[in-house]
Amino acid sequence: MLIKRRSFIKGSSLATASLLVPRFLQAFGVNEKVPAGNKVLVVLQLSGGNDGLNTVIPYRNDIYYKARPSIGIARDKAIQLNEEAGLHPALPFLGELYKEGQLSILNSVGYPEPDRSHFRSMDIWHTASNADEYLQTGWLGRLLDEECKNCSHYTQAVEIDEMLSIALKGKKRNGFAFRDPRKLYQASRSPYMEDIIRAHASEHADQTASYLYKTLADTKKSASYIYENSLQVATGTYPSTELGRNLKTVASLILSDINTKVYYVSIGSFDTHVGQDVQQTKLFRQINEALQAFVGDLKKNKRFEDVLVMSFSEFGRRVAQNSGKGTDHGTANNMFFISGGLKQKGLLNELDDLRALRMGDLQYKVDFRRVYATVLQNWLNVKAEPILGNTFEPLRFV
Amino acid sequence: MADAQTKIQHLTWRAGFGPRAADLKRLRNSGLNEFQQRFFKASAGTPSFLEALSNPVEEGSMEDVFPKKRQVTEQERKDRKQVHFEAIKKLNRLWLAEMINSDAQLREKMAFFWHDHFACRTGNALHLQQYLHILRTNALGKFSDLLVAVSKSAAMINYLNSNLNKKGKPNENFAREVMELFSIGKGNYTEDDVKEAARAFTGWTTDYEGRFIFKAEQHDAGSKKFLGHTGNFSGDDILQLLLKEKNTARFIVEKIYRYFVNEITDDKRVNQLTDTFYTSGYDIGKLMYSIFSSEWFFRPEHIGSRIKSPIELWVGINRQLPMQFSDPDAAFGFQRVLGQVLFQPPNVAGWPSGNAWIDSSSLMFRLRLPLVLSAGTSIDVSSKPDDDIQMGKKDQPVRGMRATIQWAAYFNVFKDAGSKELPALLNRFLLQTSTGPSETILEKYSKNDSREAFLSSRSLLLMQCPEYQYC
Numbered sequence: 001m002l003i004k005r006r007s008f009i010k011g012s013s014l015a016t017a018s019l020l021v022p023r024f025l026q027a028f029g030v031n032e033k034v035p036a037g038n039k040v041l042v043v044l045q046l047s048g049g050n051d052g053l054n055t056v057i058p059y060r061n062d063i064y065y066k067a068r069p070s071i072g073i074a075r076d077k078a079i080q081l082n083e084e085a086g087l088h089p090a091l092p093f094l095g096e097l098y099k100e101g102q103l104s105i106l107n108s109v110g111y112p113e114p115d116r117s118h119f120r121s122m123d124i125w126h127t128a129s130n131a132d133e134y135l136q137t138g139w140l141g142r143l144l145d146e147e148c149k150n151c152s153h154y155t156q157a158v159e160i161d162e163m164l165s166i167a168l169k170g171k172k173r174n175g176f177a178f179r180d181p182r183k184l185y186q187a188s189r190s191p192y193m194e195d196i197i198r199a200h201a202s203e204h205a206d207q208t209a210s211y212l213y214k215t216l217a218d219t220k221k222s223a224s225y226i227y228e229n230s231l232q233v234a235t236g237t238y239p240s241t242e243l244g245r246n247l248k249t250v251a252s253l254i255l256s257d258i259n260t261k262v263y264y265v266s267i268g269s270f271d272t273h274v275g276q277d278v279q280q281t282k283l284f285r286q287i288n289e290a291l292q293a294f295v296g297d298l299k300k301n302k303r304f305e306d307v308l309v310m311s312f313s314e315f316g317r318r319v320a321q322n323s324g325k326g327t328d329h330g331t332a333n334n335m336f337f338i339s340g341g342l343k344q345k346g347l348l349n350e351l352d353d354l355r356a357l358r359m360g361d362l363q364y365k366v367d368f369r370r371v372y373a374t375v376l377q378n379w380l381n382v383k384a385e386p387i388l389g390n391t392f393e394p395l396r397f398v
Numbered sequence: 399m400a401d402a403q404t405k406i407q408h409l410t411w412r413a414g415f416g417p418r419a420a421d422l423k424r425l426r427n428s429g430l431n432e433f434q435q436r437f438f439k440a441s442a443g444t445p446s447f448l449e450a451l452s453n454p455v456e457e458g459s460m461e462d463v464f465p466k467k468r469q470v471t472e473q474e475r476k477d478r479k480q481v482h483f484e485a486i487k488k489l490n491r492l493w494l495a496e497m498i499n500s501d502a503q504l505r506e507k508m509a510f511f512w513h514d515h516f517a518c519r520t521g522n523a524l525h526l527q528q529y530l531h532i533l534r535t536n537a538l539g540k541f542s543d544l545l546v547a548v549s550k551s552a553a554m555i556n557y558l559n560s561n562l563n564k565k566g567k568p569n570e571n572f573a574r575e576v577m578e579l580f581s582i583g584k585g586n587y588t589e590d591d592v593k594e595a596a597r598a599f600t601g602w603t604t605d606y607e608g609r610f611i612f613k614a615e616q617h618d619a620g621s622k623k624f625l626g627h628t629g630n631f632s633g634d635d636i637l638q639l640l641l642k643e644k645n646t647a648r649f650i651v652e653k654i655y656r657y658f659v660n661e662i663t664d665d666k667r668v669n670q671l672t673d674t675f676y677t678s679g680y681d682i683g684k685l686m687y688s689i690f691s692s693e694w695f696f697r698p699e700h701i702g703s704r705i706k707s708p709i710e711l712w713v714g715i716n717r718q719l720p721m722q723f724s725d726p727d728a729a730f731g732f733q734r735v736l737g738q739v740l741f742q743p744p745n746v747a748g749w750p751s752g753n754a755w756i757d758s759s760s761l762m763f764r765l766r767l768p769l770v771l772s773a774g775t776s777i778d779v780s781s782k783p784d785d786d787i788q789m790g791k792k793d794q795p796v797r798g799m800r801a802t803i804q805w806a807a808y809f810n811v812f813k814d815a816g817s818k819e820l821p822a823l824l825n826r827f828l829l830q831t832s833t834g835p836s837e838t839i840l841e842k843y844s845k846n847d848s849r850e851a852f853l854s855s856r857s858l859l860l861m862q863c864p865e866y867q868y869c
Contacts, residue, residue, distance in 0.1 A: 047783055048785045049785070117519075117786055118784070118785035118786045119742075119784060119785075119786050123744060132571075132574060134745050154758075161782070162735075162759060162763075163735070163737065163759055163760070163782050164757045164758070164759050165782070166744075169757060174757040175757075176757075176758050176759075177757070178759065184762075188762065191843075192839070192862070193765070193862075195835075195839045195842070195843075196839055199835065199836055199839055200864075209831060209833075209864045209865045209867070209868060211753055211756065212705075212756060212864035212867055215757070215758060216761060216765075216864060219758040219762060222758070268783050268785070269783055269785055271785040274472045274476065323471065324471070326472065
């Protein structure tokens with residue numbers, strides 16, 4: 001228990017850390033930082049239902065080409081992974097990572113009784129619930145509940161967005177959402193707010209609104225902590241897309257050694273009912289370029305072994321294309337894991353079985369909560385069961 | 399003990415969407431009793447039908463909106479979805495306007511509660527406006543009528559897949575949720591009850607226009623065992639058997655208590671109210687009347703203890719500080735950023751409540767909101783995408799949704815008050831909590847150049863403090 005807590009929130013060597021840290025930071029408890037060697041998770045959400053079959057292309061499979069006469073991707077266009085499968089042509093950097101053993105792909109991930117509503121299926125992925133169960137907390141929020149009972153900065157899980165996803169909302173603790181550390185910092189520094197926070201703390205700390213005052217004070221404190229830290233490290237050149245900017249923010253925070261263990265970024269929309277190829281190619285190109293800059297930055301700073309990027313989407317799409325050269329909502333999908341510290345590399349399991357469809361849809365083989373369990377236990381070194389509410393057998397890719 | 403005005407405002411906040419600036423005189427001078435009577439009476443009538451999309455059948459062709467078996471192209475499908483999307487936004491505006499302007503505050507608040515209780519989404523505006531009308535007409539009627547009407551509404555039948563529930567091929571979605579979330583609640587039925595109820599609900603479907611249809615050939619007419627009863631039950635029978643269970647009354651009363659009185663329940667009161675509700679044949683109006691006219695409802699521990707939901711916050715601001723928007727979609731955009739959009743509950747279990755609304759970013763936005771509105775500036779915040787509705791299009795940030803506050807009308811409300819009186823008057827009108835920012839701090843940031851400057855600056859300061867988030 002002690003070891004677990006320490007590994008989650010505390011750095012190892014206070015002496016070294018305090019030498020490297022500017023004085024103004026020491027007031028914020030430098031011993032909570034995540035030094036090099038501690039693991040960081042970056043969740044990359046592909047919103048809208050990414051088409052997994054045109055992401056990892058089963059180019060030896062006739063059923064694939066028959067079901068997708070005009071949107072199927074030809075073998076010679078795909079980026080070759082092995083004899084059976086290739087990547088979408090707009091993902092060449094991921095092809096390189098694959099060759100270097102820094103990308104692994106898990107196929108046929110999903111859950112029983114799949115829901116085809118974007119919102120509901122995303123809700124299921126965020127809360128890690130069963131399809132017939134409704135939870136008001138997310139899996140990463142519950143991670144904070146379990147592991148961050150006494151943290152002085154609630155910045156262990158951060159979403160680069162203006163609104164916080166339910167994935168990062170716990171019962172007692174919430175993650176922290178912001179797009180731009182500077183804006184957040186400025187917004188949190190209104191003199192009126194500072195005055196009322198200070199007065200509240202000294203006068204009536206136990207009153208009705210104390211929960212809000214506490215959240216407000218935490219926000220202010222965390223905003224300064226993040227802003228001042230993210231200023232410290234200049235990072236590489238990133239594409240000027242939203243994802244590029246967001247991953248740059250993430251990298252600057254990882255490299256500044258703040259206490260954040262989980263970062264959450266999203267890109268969308270992958271809801272390609274019409275003219276799929278144009279839209280998917282555009283988004284993949286953005287992902288490819290942003291990840292190239294991000295991974296390059298981490299490698300340069302020798303942190304790639306400590307960072308795991310995990311991608312997911314709320315569902316995959318139907319096997320057969322529709323009449324608009326697009327695809328409709330489907331079920332199972334693949335997930336990507338990118339890191340310099342993978343234990344299993346490449347394709348982690350077989351490709352989707354296109355002969356065993358259920359009413360035109362792929363059938364899932366791996367419950368997504370097994371992936372969560374893997375990441376929680378093997379990567380973040382915390383017990384998965386209290387967070388997932390059930391035992392899910394971990395995989396071995398990390 | 400709270401003063402009379404705060405008590406009256408407590409009623410308007412809980413049984414409605416807060417006090418209106420124009421009513422300030424009445425809030426200050428009425429007796430609680432007199433105000434209550436008037437307040438209840440205003441919700442007695444039948445609501446008008448809010449129509450966002452006219453039924454195309456009357457104009458000739460339903461096929462234009464829902465081509466049945468005719469092959470449609472992706473483009474046609476997209477266009478049609480767009481028509482419905484726009485109509486749903488319009489319905490949102492229409493209902494929001496009722497919440498802000500209608501005197502039937504209790505009815506609209508109850509309808510909003512039922513929308514949360516019978517949470518439902520549909521992309522079909524015709525079905526949606528029908529569903530909303532059911533909620534509003536039955537809001538204070540019999541819960542039994544409401545349960546049956548919603549269960550048979552096209553919106554719910556499609557949302558919970560009753561239309562896919564057929565003899566020999568049951569779909570248990572509705573059967574499960576009607577028990578878990580709409581009536582007796584978890585722990586009071588078994589998995590077998592779910593299976594048997596699903597059989598009883600087979601054959602329920604609707605036509606394009608949203609009319610309920612019973613398909614006898616798809617109905618499983620065999621014998622079922624349900625909650626200890628045996629018979630050839632129909633779907634209607636199952637609903638009646640659920641209503642027979644006192645646990646249903648208790649489940650609803652407890653939820654109402656948490657929502658309208660206090661998140662911390664009081665077993666004794668809930669038991670008493672359950673008895674009343676059950677023996678009255680599920681009379682919602684009677685139940686609400688007995689709560690809102692009780693002495694205990696006005697106790698200090700209940701006043702100012704509830705975190706406003708985003709809709710309560712938004713409607714409340716608009717009632718206290720009347721304003722207009724040049725962009726008709728402004729309110730829709732703000733709902734998205736605040737995290738609660740009418741007709742888009744997160745799932746069938748409805749919206750979260752209490753502290754769950756608050757995290758760093760949502761709190762910062764809530765506190766900044768009055769300033770953004772009063773400055774007439776645009777805000778630059780993107781909401782989360784919702785692909786069920788946007789169909790893959792990128793959402794525009796809430797931008798250029800400038801508000802024009804009708805300050806003249808607001809100032810006029812306070813014209814009879816002496817300058818010395820104003821600080822306390824504003825405090826009382828805008829905050830329901832017993833504490834708030836100190837006069838010293840407020841004075842430091844208030845503008846004193848003129849009476850108007852003082853009124854507007856002080857009001858905005860109060861609306862930006864954390865206490866304003868409570869009602």
